[in-house]
Amino acid sequence: MAGLLVAGCGGGATADTTPKFSPGSVVSFGDSLSDQGTYQVGTVAALGGGQYTVNGVGPSWLARIAALYGLAKPCPAQQGLDGLASQGFSVPVKNNAGCFAYGQGGSRVTNPVGPGNKLLGGSNAVLGQLTVPVVTQLQNHLAAVGGSYKGTELVFVYAGGNDVFINLATVQATIAAGGDPTAAATAGVTAMGQAGAELAGYVKALVVGKGAKNVVVINLPDVSLTPFAKSLPAATQGLILQMVNTFNDQLKGGLSGTDLVWVDAAQGVRDEIANPAKYSLANVTMPACDLSPAKNPLASSLVCNANNVVAGDVSHYLFADTVHPTPYGEQLLSQAVSLELARKGWL
Template sequence: MRWMPTKMAVLVASVSAALVLSACGGGGSDTSTRVTYTSLVSFGDSLSDVGTYKVGAIAAVGGGRWTVNGTTTGPVNWTELLAGEFSVAAPCPAQTGLLSNVPQIPLVAVVNNANCTNYAQGSSRVSLPFGPNAVALQPYIAPATNIGLMAVPVKTQFTTHLAAHGNYTGNELVTVLAGANDIFMYANAVSAAAAGGAGAVGAAALAGWTPTEQNAVAAGGAAAVNAAATAAVTHAAQDAAVLATAIKDSVTGMGAKHVVVVNVPSIEFTPFGQGSGAGALLRSMVTTFNGTLKNELAGVSTVLIVDAYTQGIAQYNDPAPYGIKNVTDAACSSDAPSATNPAGNILLGSSLACTVNNTLAGKDVSAYFYADSVHPTPAGYKLLYRYVAKQMAIAGWL
């Protein structure tokens, strides 16, 4: 089976996830910790990734994080900033590498870093390996090239940590943020359903849908799109239930006593979502995922759910109080390197290869929220950190 992904599944949609428009408040060096943490353990997708793919050609151009790289020499990702809040070791990626088969971006062998406990990887899904631009897609796409993100599923990230470090001591802070890449793959499958045929069936198969659901999109047309939209929302709920069960089985059930679970932000209001024409579907998938996750984790006293979704919509509607001037445009240019622009983006706009040298020409992007169509600028990450820290403080966890 060969399948050409639609725009819904291109590189800039790998996240792990669309970005939070979080609130000011909370955090800061003047906050006294009520709980003493000895380490930070993080799981998820690109929103928590601190450098999994900062290797080879990506590192050579100054990229490696899902943001505008090079704007600061200090911590950037919200998990790094949170680690600084209670003075534990800065997060480092538990695995690095890039399994590219793109000639201009050579493959870099995977290395496991035993002393690092940030397992989050751009493109990771909850339980399947077929994230946007994941290496697992290479046998199924045409042309058969992509940059080969490892995209280790979050369920596997949990068990990898246990295998390497044993059960939790109870003194760690654990963070989990995942689900958006599943939603991106489902949105891609709905988009492909209109045309029907092998492309629609292939997109549904890689989304992880059942044979019956794959057959329902084969004929194309309105009926296929409706069937695909139903499947998308159904599987969003199933993913949330799977994630919640994995958290209870492999995290809290293994001794973790402070687990911050950040829900999926409002993908609808990202530049990607605004340009997709699928806002209602994106909203339905995200709210279904988040509602199911909340219900499945209700009553687990060792879990703190941070509602990034609701906070994000509030900031989108009124960004100025948060120091943000632009929540609609991506700061990173999509121009490729050329003789006249050697610093162009080798990933054509993706924040993974975005640097201070290839943002929008002539624009002050320091107060933009989005680096690319779904990932934050450093300013956006700082807002997410502050909001998480605020909720931890309210809960007596910080």
């Protein structure tokens, strides 16, 4: 699984539409939820994919926010794939000058091997996602801009989902090998707390500490409510929820006293799923994409588009695949972000 999930709180800013802060650029770090086309190359591009949603239907949440400030659609800082050449998934890595969307599907907070990375073997080796971790994304940006921020950037940090997936898989593997279930679960939750604390430290040291003045941190959505999690036993869903909450608690606590915007995507998705009509959501349980092998060879929204969605009107579905948002889900997140920007006085 190459990223994580969905939206944030609904609602939107309805105040004066003239921005009160005019950023010179939008800079973003994270995973598939802010990936702007890292893997839109080779066979992925040929299949009409490139982002983790229903491709070609509507703008991403990040592009929507950029447009509010009159800025161009964010472009991926890096593109390429390290998978099987025979299937068109081996494409040389290219760094795109002037592009500051660093998020990559599969990226974790610190560990460089995330979902879809060839080092995990199996189907991961077919696609070969780059999964550059957030800490390295932050360092790469500083290297590209001379070591510090100008103070005019609008910076987004949004990560943690892939740490859930890897830590959950580790717990399951440990139990399958005869390990103690309680100890394995405790280790998984502890690892998530460490990842949250590390991300907070990176934001303070490598973003705010390097001169960024306008920083937005989006917490980890509630992965326990995704179709992926709902297919698992209730006890496993409970473990995922504990992982999410521990990560978010450590991230928020570690950022205490830092002047930034906090977007509570976890509570947002909970409210969306509990009250779909409030958000004009038609379906909050099923993927909009047809993930059957005949229609979607990767079983992922990465190669989903209007030509391989399920039958019927999916324009107000929440989930594109089992963890990622539809364009409408992206719109809901952009509304949640814009509301918090307005509350801060930046929009």
